[in-house]
Amino acid sequence: xxxxxxxxxxxxxxxxxxxxxxxxxxxxxxxxxxxxxxxxxxxxxxxxxxxxxxxxxxxxxxxxxxxxxxxxxxxxxxxxxxxxxxxxxxxxxxxxxxxxxxxxxxxxxxxxxxxxxxxxxxxxxxxxxxxxxxxxxxxxxxxxxxxxxxxxxxxxxxxxxxxxxxxxxxxxxxxxxxxxxxxxxxxxxxxxxxxxxxxxxxxxxxxxxxxxxxxxxxxxxxxxxxxxxxxxxxxxxxxxxxxxxxxxxxxxxxxxxxxxxxxxxxxxxxxxxxxxxxxxxxxxxxxxxxxxxxxxxxxxxxxxxxxxxxxxxxxxxxxxxxxxxxxxxxxxx
Amino acid sequence: xxxxxxxxxxxxxxxxxxxxxxxxxxxxxxxxxxxxxxxxxxxxxxxxxxxxxxxxxxxxxxxxxxxxxxxxxxxxxxxxxxxxxxxxxxxxxxxxxxxxxxxxxxxxxxxxxxxxxxxxxxxxxxxxxxxxxxxxxxxxxxxxxxxxxxxxxxxxxxxxxxxxxxxxxxxxxxxxxxxxxxxxxxxxxxxxxxxxxxxxxxxxxxxxxxxxxxxxxxxxxxxxxxxxxxxxxxxxxxxxxxxxxxxxxxxxxxxxxxxxxxxxxxxxxxxxxxxxxxxxxxxxxxxxxxxxxxxxxxxxxxxxxxxx
Ligand SMILES: Nc1ncnc2c1ncn2[C@@H]1O[C@H](COP(=O)(O)OP(=O)(O)O)[C@@H](O)[C@H]1O
Ligand code: SF4
Ligand SMILES: [Mg+2]
Numbered sequence: 001x002x003x004x005x006x007x008x009x010x011x012x013x014x015x016x017x018x019x020x021x022x023x024x025x026x027x028x029x030x031x032x033x034x035x036x037x038x039x040x041x042x043x044x045x046x047x048x049x050x051x052x053x054x055x056x057x058x059x060x061x062x063x064x065x066x067x068x069x070x071x072x073x074x075x076x077x078x079x080x081x082x083x084x085x086x087x088x089x090x091x092x093x094x095x096x097x098x099x100x101x102x103x104x105x106x107x108x109x110x111x112x113x114x115x116x117x118x119x120x121x122x123x124x125x126x127x128x129x130x131x132x133x134x135x136x137x138x139x140x141x142x143x144x145x146x147x148x149x150x151x152x153x154x155x156x157x158x159x160x161x162x163x164x165x166x167x168x169x170x171x172x173x174x175x176x177x178x179x180x181x182x183x184x185x186x187x188x189x190x191x192x193x194x195x196x197x198x199x200x201x202x203x204x205x206x207x208x209x210x211x212x213x214x215x216x217x218x219x220x221x222x223x224x225x226x227x228x229x230x231x232x233x234x235x236x237x238x239x240x241x242x243x244x245x246x247x248x249x250x251x252x253x254x255x256x257x258x259x260x261x262x263x264x265x266x267x268x269x270x271x272x273x274x275x276x277x278x279x280x281x282x283x284x285x286x287x288x289x290x291x292x293x294x295x296x297x298x299x300x301x302x303x304x305x306x307x308x309x310x311x312x313x314x315x316x317x318x319x320x321x322x323x324x325x326x327x328x329x330x331x332x333x
Numbered sequence: 334x335x336x337x338x339x340x341x342x343x344x345x346x347x348x349x350x351x352x353x354x355x356x357x358x359x360x361x362x363x364x365x366x367x368x369x370x371x372x373x374x375x376x377x378x379x380x381x382x383x384x385x386x387x388x389x390x391x392x393x394x395x396x397x398x399x400x401x402x403x404x405x406x407x408x409x410x411x412x413x414x415x416x417x418x419x420x421x422x423x424x425x426x427x428x429x430x431x432x433x434x435x436x437x438x439x440x441x442x443x444x445x446x447x448x449x450x451x452x453x454x455x456x457x458x459x460x461x462x463x464x465x466x467x468x469x470x471x472x473x474x475x476x477x478x479x480x481x482x483x484x485x486x487x488x489x490x491x492x493x494x495x496x497x498x499x500x501x502x503x504x505x506x507x508x509x510x511x512x513x514x515x516x517x518x519x520x521x522x523x524x525x526x527x528x529x530x531x532x533x534x535x536x537x538x539x540x541x542x543x544x545x546x547x548x549x550x551x552x553x554x555x556x557x558x559x560x561x562x563x564x565x566x567x568x569x570x571x572x573x574x575x576x577x578x579x580x581x582x583x584x585x586x587x588x589x590x591x592x593x594x595x596x597x598x599x600x601x602x603x604x605x606x607x608x609x610x611x612x613x614x615x616x617x618x619x620x621x622x623x624x625x626x627x628x629x630x631x632x633x634x635x636x637x638x639x640x641x
Contacts, residue, residue, distance in 0.1 A: 061544040063536070094547020106538040111560050111636055120556075124548055156636040172546070 014072030025283035042227035102185040104165035108157040115153030140171040163194035235291035252319035431592035441516025450527025469521040498589040511584035534562040571627030
């Protein structure tokens with residue numbers, strides 16, 4: 001059992017590189033965050049910013065090589081997942097920490113019935129008999145509100161719609177009552193109404209279990225709907241960390257500001273969406289100093305000198321921008 | 334399921350007719366007079382020649398010859414060869430020879446292909462993986478004929494480990510060398526596909542899911558990677574099976590085994606259209622049956638393909 005508000009997963013200074021034919025590239029650079037019981041932490045960033053790589057590295061499911069963890073710790077209730085042996089980690093990842101992925105069609109084994117795949121969790125981690133495991137699988141399908149669950153356990157992934165299949169993924173991830181759920185863009189492939197249903201389902205199941213949820217997304221709307229706190233990533237770096245309300249009302253980092261500008265909101269309806277000009281840098285050519293400076297509307301020469309450190313600008317608010325952190329700190333005095 | 338099978342068989346009939354007609358036309362178009370070639374330099378009495386020509390419908394138009402051959406075949410009147418041998422007897426003697434050779438060759442091919450492919454796939458970029466790539470290139474570059482003759486010379490003539498030719502040493506000794514040759518020419522493709530399929534499947538999303546479930550590597554391999562990786566392999570094994578008879582024709586001729594392949598070879602040389610069509614039809618039937626079996630098996634192992 002977790003205690004309310006307990007820190008369940010604490011990631012510190014995680015750095016991940018890939019060895020490529022053109023030399024190593026750094027996909028994740030000094031990332032830190034934590035998630036508490038009952039909390040939903042959103043990791044927000046454009047595609048390629050290192051959201052998936054960072055979570056896959058700390059759970060040990062990243063293909064290594066070519067990936068390589070350069071530094072960092074990821075403590076599940078005090079035990080470092082990165083330092084422990086594969087065997088020890090398997091008792092936590094898959095049992096206490098579970099994951100769902102974006103594309104449920106390719107993320108489920110196409111030649112096994114969904115029941116068998118859910119039952120596998122009970123068989124491997126709890127040693128249940130085949131029959132009992134299948135019974136529990138059917139119960140899980142029912143809990144994620146799949147109609148006629150008892151019959152559908154025997155169906156194969158391709159026989160479900162996208163939304164229903166994502167529920168199957170959730171059923172599998174929640175089968176063992178995990179403490180932390182890492183959901184990597186769970187609704188990106190779904191249309192808007194189904195997306196809302198899945199997010200609501202996650203929220204309901206989270207409330208029942210007092211589970212910590214790490215929700216990876218590139219959609220600010222999703223963040224504002226469900227996240228308590230948000231970590232904004234850009235080119236492998238954390239550039240801002242704040243409660244969702246603070247981040248949306250007073251973004252500190254120019255990148256967060258830019259993302260907010262690109263969110264469809266009431267007063268922008270009918271107008272062209274402003275987007276941040278330019279594209280994220282390639283990992284092989286990350287700009288010196290602040291990685292965002294090539295797209296930042298207020299960049300100055302100073303920004304090219306060194307990587308801006310992530311500084312606390314207010315309690316529970318961190319940002320990595322030389323202009324904003326110094327101004328805010330001055331204001332804070 | 335029954336309807337699926339019936340539908341496939343019905344669809345095969347017109348294809349079968351076209352194939353056999355095509356084969357018959359090819360034989361018909363070959364230069365030379367069949368009976369004269371059979372007789373060689375000896376003169377044949379005009380009356381005998383005329384009787385023979387009538388017996389084999391050689392003076393009828395092409396399409397009539399074809400239809401008469403088909404009629405004979407389907408009514409079970411296989412008749413005799415130009416040289417006078419009873420064709421039904423020939424089939425009885427020769428079918429077992431070809432079956433033994435093909436089965437043994439196929440077993441070698443499948444076992445070698447699967448073993449090397451699985452091993453290379455599990456230990457990708459290891460020594461065996463690289464050796465396999467090299468072996469594949471060699472087998473693909475060297476023509477089958479060269480390989481057969483080399484095998485025959487090396488193991489039959491020089492080392493004398495196995496019989497050079499003929500069936501005097503019986504099953505399985507006489508069949509080992511040609512079957513090994515068939516296996517070597519065919520295993521590389523299967524091994525490469527198996528290896529590639531395993532590597533591709535190991536990188537798929539559902540394997541990532543399996544890891545995220547905290548499963549052990551062995552369980553991931555046997556329960557998640559292999560059942561998916563072997564799907565395309567089953568298809569290729571079926572194609573290999575259907576194609577094994579082509580290898581058998583070559584092997585029977587070189588190793589002098591009295592099977593159907595050798596029979597076919599002689600019939601083509603003598604322009605015996607009837608025999609050629611009969612053997613082609615047999616091969617075609619075999620081909621259809623094997624493909625049907627592959628589809629049925631595939632439907633059973635891949636839930637996304639249900640043959641209703
Ligand atoms: N196997 C790999 N080899 C090299 N680079 C990789 C590999 N996997 C991911 N990357 C790079 O890591 C970066 C972060 O990827 P990812 O974490 O998937 O982004 P996202 O934030 O969209 O989830 C991307 O630029 C991607 O190109
Ligand atoms: S450090 Fe400079 S470039 Fe980077 S976000 Fe701040 S102002 Fe923009
Ligand atoms: Mg991603």
